Amino acid sequence: MLSKKTKYGIKALTYLASQSKREPVQISEIARHENIPQKFLESILLTLRNTGFLGSKKGKGGGYYLLKDPGEIPMTTVIRVLEGPIAMVPCVSLNFYEKCDDCPDENKCTVHKLMLQVRDSVLEVYRNNTLADLILA
Amino acid sequence: MLSKKTKYGIKALTYLASQSKREPVQISEIARHENIPQKFLESILLTLRNTGFLGSKKGKGGGYYLLKDPGEIPMTTVIRVLEGPIAMVPCVSLNFYEKCDDCPDENKCTVHKLMLQVRDSVLEVYRNNTLADLILA
DNA sequence: TGTTTACCCTATAGTTTTAGTAGATTAATT
DNA sequence: AATTAATCTACTAAAACTATAGGGTAAACA
Structure with missing residues (x-):
């Protein structure tokens, strides 16, 4: 949420x-x-x-x-500042990486595998939207 | 998270x-x-x-x-049962829709507009992954 | 100097998360 | 029938996080 x-x-x-x-x-x-x-x-x-x-x-x-032009502000930066990490799990976070306590091997972790995909797809949405993009229409 | x-x-x-x-x-x-x-x-x-x-x-x-074959269990259903709504905001949720208190018009809400895209892209990931897909390699 | 505004600090009620504790129930085995 | 190995159920609770409210301070402007 x-x-x-x-x-x-x-x-x-x-x-x-x-x-x-x-x-x-x-x-x-x-x-x-x-x-x-x-x-x-x-x-x-x-x-x-x-x-x-x-x-x-x-x-x-x-x-x-x-301070900047709305077109120069991607939502990635906004989200990271307000909400924190974009990744659902620290072990797939680009900017806030952290190893899991459980999970001896990330490459064999099914959660890791799934959440990598989620991170990538969400990241693409945020990257493709600047403040300017949200205003129109 | x-x-x-x-x-x-x-x-x-x-x-x-x-x-x-x-x-x-x-x-x-x-x-x-x-x-x-x-x-x-x-x-x-x-x-x-x-x-x-x-x-x-x-x-x-x-x-x-x-109870079922792993290939018959999409992650959408797993996530919904364990985590709840997939949408980040109730006003873009397919299965748990709820109107926002603020926000007189969803179609003019910038958060709504952004989170619709996020929902769709996350949903696609979950739909494309069954339990069986997560196991292999 | 008075008004208007942002700035800063503290507190707190409420909810969610993440468990732990204690015991009841069921079913297979001996 | 007794034993044992399991699941099931209910209650509790600490900890963390969320979403606010309150009150005072500092700066800009007229």
Whole structure:
């Protein structure tokens, strides 16, 4: 299951990406428009800022804004920051690899074999979708 | 992340599928061979029995055994029973559909749009893999 | 200097996961 | 009939994770 954090984060990012002007948007506006609990959204936007996706401006006229072009932001990076590893099992993770406690030999593990395929197919979807791709239509 | 329940369940199923003879295998043997906590495995095998994957025999010489041919068991059905919905979000689930609280219009939801693609690609992997496919090499 | 906004820290209720414990039930063997 | 080897059932519980809420701080702007 996708966590609400990730869900809300994607919605917020695409909302910012769909803005005609690249000017700061207030948290409250995003929260209202996307039906997200404001305090929760606050913490999400903060992590998106700390990981280089968003810039922010304080005070009147302040808010959050995208730092890059939506077409330059693949969903792989978004998902990894918000949700964590894309792989269903650490032993098939590219960026968060970890050996399993059970399982003496990964090459003979049926779960490993299956989840490798899942990882690859999911990865391809995320790679083929940027923020810009999600907005249209 | 895949739950250990699912991981252990798949391992147990493939272990049973790889048996040359279709005779009852004891829980303790599976647990030992696959490094699974026995009591945990016990409950997993029970749900696999109650959902029609396994048969069981009590008493001496008893144990669990596959009811169908491994080639007749697609991973879609295994995953759905052990892990639940394949979709990352209820609003794109085929078997467990549910509307989102936020989100007035699914067709305009960017998360929906992305997760539909993810569901389809994952589903294809699970459909193309039966228990028999996981065993070989 | 007052208002508006993001920023930061803490707490917490709820749920899910991952088991462990204790004992009942069943069936084959002796 | 007694013994033994299994599955079955129910209850419990620690630990981790999720999804929030609350309250105060700091910066920008007018």
